[in-house]
Amino acid sequence: xxxxxxxIYFKIGEVANMTGVKPHVLRYWESEFSCxxxxxxxxxxxxxxxxxxxxxxxxKELLYxxxxxxxxxxxxxxxxxxxxxxxxxxxxxxxxARSFLKELRGDLSKLRDSMIINP
Numbered sequence: 451x452x453x454x455x456x457x458i459y460f461k462i463g464e465v466a467n468m469t470g471v472k473p474h475v476l477r478y479w480e481s482e483f484s485c486x487x488x489x490x491x492x493x494x495x496x497x498x499x500x501x502x503x504x505x506x507x508x509x510k511e512l513l514y515x516x517x518x519x520x521x522x523x524x525x526x527x528x529x530x531x532x533x534x535x536x537x538x539x540x541x542x543x544x545x546x547a548r549s550f551l552k553e554l555r556g557d558l559s560k561l562r563d564s565m566i567i568n569p
Contacts, residue, residue, distance in 0.1 A: 459489075459497040469506050479509055482520050485527065489548070 466473045480486050480496075486505055488496045498506075512523040 459499060460503070462496045462498070465498045465503060465506065469503065469510060471506060471510055476506065479506070483509070483524065483527075 460468070462473045462476060465471075466476065476496075480488065483505075486502065486509070488498045488502050490496055508527070509523060512518040512526055513520070518526060
């Protein structure tokens with residue numbers, strides 16, 4: 451399993467290859483675990499961050515290696531803390547990515563404007 455610490459965002463195929471969990475399973479876990487909501491791009495593609503990958507690896511361990519059920523894994527994560535189970539809208543999960551991209555767009559616009567040579 452290769453994890454690229456220099457990358458910020460990963461697509462679902464990359465995450466599937468890194469973790470050994472198939473994409474359809476990742477989408478299913480997203481519907482079952484309210485704490486697992488990867489951000490989405492404008493084209494509705496899921497983009498995962500390092501924290502999402504850590505949660506996937508924890509879920510994989512609980513479900514596949516320790517033999518927990520979905521309900522048992524939810525209870526175990528809740529006991530351990532560190533993972534929020536509050537109900538979130540889809541927009542709440544993508545807030546960080548959107549604000550980051552919006553700030554990046556603004557910075558790039560400023561850079562472009564500073565590079566334009568006035569006649």
